[in-house]
Amino acid sequence: MEYIVTIIILVGLFVILAASFDLIIGYCGLISIAHPIFYAIGAYTSAMLAKEAGVPVPLAMLIGAGAALVSSILVALPSLRVSGDYLLIASIGFQLGLIELAKHFHEIGGAGGLTNIPPFLIREVGREAYAVLVVVIAALTVWFVRWMATGPYGRMMSALRDDELAFSMLGRNAIWVKVSVFGIGSAIAGLAGGLYAHYFRFIEPDQFGLLASSAVLTMVVVGGMRTTWGPVVGAIVLQLLPQAITFFGLPPSVLGPLQGIMFTGLVLVFMFMRPQGLVAASDLWRGREGGARHD
Amino acid sequence: MTDVLRIRDLNKSFGGIVVADEVNLDLHAGRVLGLIGPNGAGKTSLFNLVTGVVKPDTGSITLDGQSIDNLPIYQRARLGLARTWQNLRLFPSLSVLDNVMLGPRDYPGEKLTSLIFDARGVARRQAEEQDRAHAILKRTGLAGVAQSRVQDIAYGQQKLVGVARALMNDARCLLLDEPMAGVEGQAYGAIQRVVRDIAESGVAVCVVEHNVAFVRDLCDEGVFMFAGKVLARGTVGELIADPRLTELYFGT
Ligand SMILES: Nc1ncnc2c1ncn2[C@@H]1O[C@H](COP(=O)(O)OP(=O)(O)OP(=O)(O)O)[C@@H](O)[C@H]1O
Numbered sequence: 001m002e003y004i005v006t007i008i009i010l011v012g013l014f015v016i017l018a019a020s021f022d023l024i025i026g027y028c029g030l031i032s033i034a035h036p037i038f039y040a041i042g043a044y045t046s047a048m049l050a051k052e053a054g055v056p057v058p059l060a061m062l063i064g065a066g067a068a069l070v071s072s073i074l075v076a077l078p079s080l081r082v083s084g085d086y087l088l089i090a091s092i093g094f095q096l097g098l099i100e101l102a103k104h105f106h107e108i109g110g111a112g113g114l115t116n117i118p119p120f121l122i123r124e125v126g127r128e129a130y131a132v133l134v135v136v137i138a139a140l141t142v143w144f145v146r147w148m149a150t151g152p153y154g155r156m157m158s159a160l161r162d163d164e165l166a167f168s169m170l171g172r173n174a175i176w177v178k179v180s181v182f183g184i185g186s187a188i189a190g191l192a193g194g195l196y197a198h199y200f201r202f203i204e205p206d207q208f209g210l211l212a213s214s215a216v217l218t219m220v221v222v223g224g225m226r227t228t229w230g231p232v233v234g235a236i237v238l239q240l241l242p243q244a245i246t247f248f249g250l251p252p253s254v255l256g257p258l259q260g261i262m263f264t265g266l267v268l269v270f271m272f273m274r275p276q277g278l279v280a281a282s283d284l285w286r287g288r289e290g291g292a293r294h295d
Numbered sequence: 296m297t298d299v300l301r302i303r304d305l306n307k308s309f310g311g312i313v314v315a316d317e318v319n320l321d322l323h324a325g326r327v328l329g330l331i332g333p334n335g336a337g338k339t340s341l342f343n344l345v346t347g348v349v350k351p352d353t354g355s356i357t358l359d360g361q362s363i364d365n366l367p368i369y370q371r372a373r374l375g376l377a378r379t380w381q382n383l384r385l386f387p388s389l390s391v392l393d394n395v396m397l398g399p400r401d402y403p404g405e406k407l408t409s410l411i412f413d414a415r416g417v418a419r420r421q422a423e424e425q426d427r428a429h430a431i432l433k434r435t436g437l438a439g440v441a442q443s444r445v446q447d448i449a450y451g452q453q454k455l456v457g458v459a460r461a462l463m464n465d466a467r468c469l470l471l472d473e474p475m476a477g478v479e480g481q482a483y484g485a486i487q488r489v490v491r492d493i494a495e496s497g498v499a500v501c502v503v504e505h506n507v508a509f510v511r512d513l514c515d516e517g518v519f520m521f522a523g524k525v526l527a528r529g530t531v532g533e534l535i536a537d538p539r540l541t542e543l544y545f546g547t
């Protein structure tokens with residue numbers, strides 16, 4: 001039972017990560033794969049605040065999300081002011097640099113990881129309650145991304161993806177839209193980080209590296225970018241698949257690389273065979289108001 | 296006659312190519328100015344300089360008396376500067392209506408705070424803008440294709456979408472880059488009528504166009520550009536009657 005609850009929590013966390021990443025890379029077209037570093041910032045901030053400063057866990061989680069928001073804006077603002085492609089380089093640099101830095105910081109556990117993170121809900125109410133919390137937040141995230149994408153902001157993101165110059169010429173502030181979306185998506189990832197930390201109670205720098213990046217990217221690509229259910233389907237499929245291969249009892253030294261190869265392979269297969277993913281998005285934007293009011 | 300746009304001593308070159316050479320030009324409220332000149336004269340470049348797409352080497356531009364030299368593109372647009380593009384630049388993932396809906400100077404919901412804390416106000420203003428968009432689509436003869444994707448309509452209609460999108464700005468100054476190129480049939484008359492109407496409502500309009508008949512029928516005045524220089528200003532009739540200019544225009 002504990003195993004199943006843990007799987008549900010992991011799937012829920014990846015739904016949150018994939019849906020918020022889809023907002024960034026799918027809807028807004030911002031090329032970055034450093035999403036897990038904001039997950040890490042949320043996780044570490046929340047864990048340290050609760051563990052060392054005795055901050056109540058829910059508050060610590062919110063501050064963690066805030067830290068992810070602020071740091072993502074600091075990364076995005078200078079690189080997006082230059083031009084699109086710098087974001088990819090700047091954010092990967094930030095991700096890998098911060099991971100290396102964390103490994104040398106003994107105060108936050110160093111390379112060995114941060115242990116004994118205060119738990120939340122598990123003792124008082126039980127693991128199932130935590131799973132419910134995560135699933136509710138995952139559902140809210142999916143709803144929120146859909147709300148953003150089908151409203152006035154969604155129309156702006158579509159136009160911005162199509163033609164930034166024409167978009168700006170209409171009086172729209174392209175940089176601000178991009179930074180806002182990057183910040184919001186990253187803040188949600190930060191919240192997921194807090195949720196991870198106070199359930200598993202152990203985090204280490206390496207789990208937020210490129211393997212995690214490729215996992216989240218694969219979920220969005222395989223599930224289907226710019227769709228409501230794509231990231232959900234992707235997160236479920238890609239969380240259950242690696243779980244399935246753990247049943248073969250392979251040693252960890254084989255398992256890790258095998259999962260990495262699997263993610264990369266899936267991305268390649270989907271790029272060529274079904275670029276739209278399992279759930280295909282319409283190539284024409286439709287707002288939630290419908291729009292057929294007049295005729 | 297009020298000067299809406301005032302260009303002073305504007306210079307710009309790309310490497311050795313001079314696209315603006317001491318350009319001085321005023322656009323007046325309620326008037327249509329035709330900008331003519333051969334390919335490569337610097338007409339589109341002038342629009343790019345005015346809108347902030349390209350930064351000038353020297354010179355200054357004011358809109359309604361306010362300097363816009365240091366403003367980014369989007370802020371110039373918000374002061375009432377709108378344009379169309381020679382190569383359209385429509386948004387293919389949006390319907391005709393949604394292309395146009397992006398055009399208001401102050402787009403409801405662009406501020407995240409208003410989107411979250413004043414959702415009702417945003418929805419109300421979106422509905423107002425949608426009514427305005429429908430009115431503009433009707434005026435430009437696009438009412439029937441409002442829900443179509445822009446790739447699916449005729450080229451002339453696509454040009455009109457560009458004009459309609461710019462009209463949403465409720466601009467003080469409207470720059471049209473070759474609105475007639477590739478356009479025939481119904482759209483021809485529609486564009487002419489719409490541009491005339493816009494000017495009559497007090498907007499300063501500048502049209503770049505190779506279709507001389509169109510420019511002559513439409514414009515109050517014309518300027519002739521060559522190699523980044525404004526060589527002459529007068530009625531379009533005078534300009535095209537000048538053998539010196541026609542020689543530059545057609546080359547010899
Ligand atoms: N960004 C740029 N970089 C380098 N050269 C440029 C740039 N923009 C324009 N040019 C050059 O400047 C010259 C003027 O171009 P421009 O597009 O302004 O001409 P035009 O008068 O609009 O011509 P047409 O009637 O063909 O549209 C051309 O030789 C063009 O190649």
Ligand SMILES: [Mg+2]
Pocket residue numbers: 338339340381
């Ligand atoms: Mg041109």
